[in-house]
Amino acid sequence: MPQFTDISRINVCGGNGGAGCMSFRREAHVPKGGPDGGDGGHGGNVVLECDPQLSSLIDYRYKHHFRAERGTHGQGARKHGRDGADLVLRVPMGTVVRELDPETMEPAAEICDLTVPGERVVVAPGGVGGRGNIHFVTSVRRAPAFAEKGEPARDHWIELEMKLMADAALVGMPSVGKSSLIARMSAARPKIADYPFTTLVPNLGVVRAGDTSFVAADVPGLIEGASEGKGLGHEFLRHIERTALIMHVVDVTGGLEGRDPVRDYEVINEELARHGAELADRPQVVVANKSDMPGTSEAVERLRERAMADGRPFFAVSAVTGAGIDALERAVGAMVSDLRAQVEAPTADASEFERVWEARRERNDRAMTVRNLGGGVWEASGVNLERAVVQTDWDNEEAVGYLQHRFDRMGFDALLAKSGVRAGDEVRVLDFAFTYEGAPSEDDFAELDGEAAEDGEGES
Structure with a gap:
C-alpha cells in the first residue's frame, strides 16, 4: 500500500529581485548621453498548484526547503534583467x-483551501526587481544618479494539510469491518485483519451502483474520546469533514469485547458531534455489518429501531457473503446524487480562483500598521512599505530623498500623523530608523508630485 501523508510543513522562499542599474549613455559623438540603466528582473514565485492526480503529500515528507530562482541585475544600455522562473509545487x-x-511554529492564519483542479496560489512571492535610473528622469531631475536595489525575498514556513475529498466516509469502532466493506464494494484492497486499528491510514475506493458512482473513504476506527485526541482521533476525524455522507458501520456481534451495538452507535455519534456540530447533522446511513452471524437478529432489530427513530436509513449487510450490499450501494449512490445536485457547482474556473487569491495578497501587501513602542519610538510594518525601504540605497542622498516622496504617495506620512507620531519621534521599519519631521505640507511635495506626473510613477 502506498505511503499516506496528510500533514507536511515546508519552508518556502521566492527568488530575490535583481538590482536596477545606475548608468549613463556613453557613446562617441553623444556629448550628453542620458541615463540608460535597465531594471532588475523580478524573482520567481513559489506557487502551489492543485493536482487531482495526487493522493498524498509524500513529496514533502523528506524535502522541506523550496526556493524559486532569483532575478538577474539590470545593465546599461537599457538592458533589463531576466525574471526568475517560478517554482511550482x-x-x-x-x-x-x-x-x-x-516563533511558535503553530498555525497563525489560513492562506487558502485548494479544492479546484488547476487552482493556483502564490505562497512565497519573489522579490520585486529594482528600477534602473531611466525611471527617475523628470523635467527637474535630468540625471538621476541612483537606482533601486532588488527586493530580497523572505522565507517562511507553511503547513499543508490534506483532507480527503470523498462522497461517503465509512466510520465506526475499530474492527467493525469497514475495510472489508470497502473491499467488497470497490476495487480498493486495504489491509484486513482481525485485530483493532488494522487500518492506520484512510483508503479510498470508487463504488459503482448502476448508472451512478461515488467515492467512499474507509476512515480508521474511532474510539470513545476520539474528539479529544484519543486513539489519533483528531487525525482520523478531520477526514470526515469534507464528506457529504456518513456510512456508520456497526458490528452487530459486539466484537471480541462483547460490546453493545446500540451503545457503539451512540458513542460514535457523540464523538462526531463533539468534533464539529455540523457532523452531527451530516446525512448518515446506518450499516449493521456481520448480520449473517448466528445470534445477531435481536441486536440487528434493536439497532434498526434506534436508527429509524433518528430518521436514518438502515441496512443489514454482510461484507463476507455480500448479503445486502447491492441495496446499500444503490441507496448510497442515490443519496450522493441528490446531495451533489443540491450543491451548486462553482462557475469559476481555476484562473478565476487564482485571481481571487492574488487580489487578496495584493490587498494585504498594501496594508500598513504603526505600533507605539513607548519613549517616542514607533515601529511600522507593511509589505509595500518594507519593500520601498529595502530597495533604497541609503548611502545615496538622492535615493533617500526619493524614498521620502514614496512614503507620501503610499500614504505612510498620513498614517504616522493619524497614529499620533510627533515631530522628533523615531520611526523604525525593519532594521532602519529615521526621525519623523512632521506631516509634510502640500507645498513641500508640489515639485515632486509634478515629477511623478511626468514619469508616471506608481507604487509597485
Missing part, C-alpha cells in the same frame, strides 16, 4: 494551506 485536491508563526 503540486499538491492534492483538498489541501488546506496555513501560515505558521515563526
Whole structure:
C-alpha cells in the first residue's frame, strides 16, 4: 500500500529581485548621453498548484526547503534583467494551506483551501526587481544618479494539510469491518485483519451502483474520546469533514469485547458531534455489518429501531457473503446524487480562483500598521512599505530623498500623523530608523508630485 501523508510543513522562499542599474549613455559623438540603466528582473514565485492526480503529500515528507530562482541585475544600455522562473509545487485536491508563526511554529492564519483542479496560489512571492535610473528622469531631475536595489525575498514556513475529498466516509469502532466493506464494494484492497486499528491510514475506493458512482473513504476506527485526541482521533476525524455522507458501520456481534451495538452507535455519534456540530447533522446511513452471524437478529432489530427513530436509513449487510450490499450501494449512490445536485457547482474556473487569491495578497501587501513602542519610538510594518525601504540605497542622498516622496504617495506620512507620531519621534521599519519631521505640507511635495506626473510613477 502506498505511503499516506496528510500533514507536511515546508519552508518556502521566492527568488530575490535583481538590482536596477545606475548608468549613463556613453557613446562617441553623444556629448550628453542620458541615463540608460535597465531594471532588475523580478524573482520567481513559489506557487502551489492543485493536482487531482495526487493522493498524498509524500513529496514533502523528506524535502522541506523550496526556493524559486532569483532575478538577474539590470545593465546599461537599457538592458533589463531576466525574471526568475517560478517554482511550482503540486499538491492534492483538498489541501488546506496555513501560515505558521515563526516563533511558535503553530498555525497563525489560513492562506487558502485548494479544492479546484488547476487552482493556483502564490505562497512565497519573489522579490520585486529594482528600477534602473531611466525611471527617475523628470523635467527637474535630468540625471538621476541612483537606482533601486532588488527586493530580497523572505522565507517562511507553511503547513499543508490534506483532507480527503470523498462522497461517503465509512466510520465506526475499530474492527467493525469497514475495510472489508470497502473491499467488497470497490476495487480498493486495504489491509484486513482481525485485530483493532488494522487500518492506520484512510483508503479510498470508487463504488459503482448502476448508472451512478461515488467515492467512499474507509476512515480508521474511532474510539470513545476520539474528539479529544484519543486513539489519533483528531487525525482520523478531520477526514470526515469534507464528506457529504456518513456510512456508520456497526458490528452487530459486539466484537471480541462483547460490546453493545446500540451503545457503539451512540458513542460514535457523540464523538462526531463533539468534533464539529455540523457532523452531527451530516446525512448518515446506518450499516449493521456481520448480520449473517448466528445470534445477531435481536441486536440487528434493536439497532434498526434506534436508527429509524433518528430518521436514518438502515441496512443489514454482510461484507463476507455480500448479503445486502447491492441495496446499500444503490441507496448510497442515490443519496450522493441528490446531495451533489443540491450543491451548486462553482462557475469559476481555476484562473478565476487564482485571481481571487492574488487580489487578496495584493490587498494585504498594501496594508500598513504603526505600533507605539513607548519613549517616542514607533515601529511600522507593511509589505509595500518594507519593500520601498529595502530597495533604497541609503548611502545615496538622492535615493533617500526619493524614498521620502514614496512614503507620501503610499500614504505612510498620513498614517504616522493619524497614529499620533510627533515631530522628533523615531520611526523604525525593519532594521532602519529615521526621525519623523512632521506631516509634510502640500507645498513641500508640489515639485515632486509634478515629477511623478511626468514619469508616471506608481507604487509597485
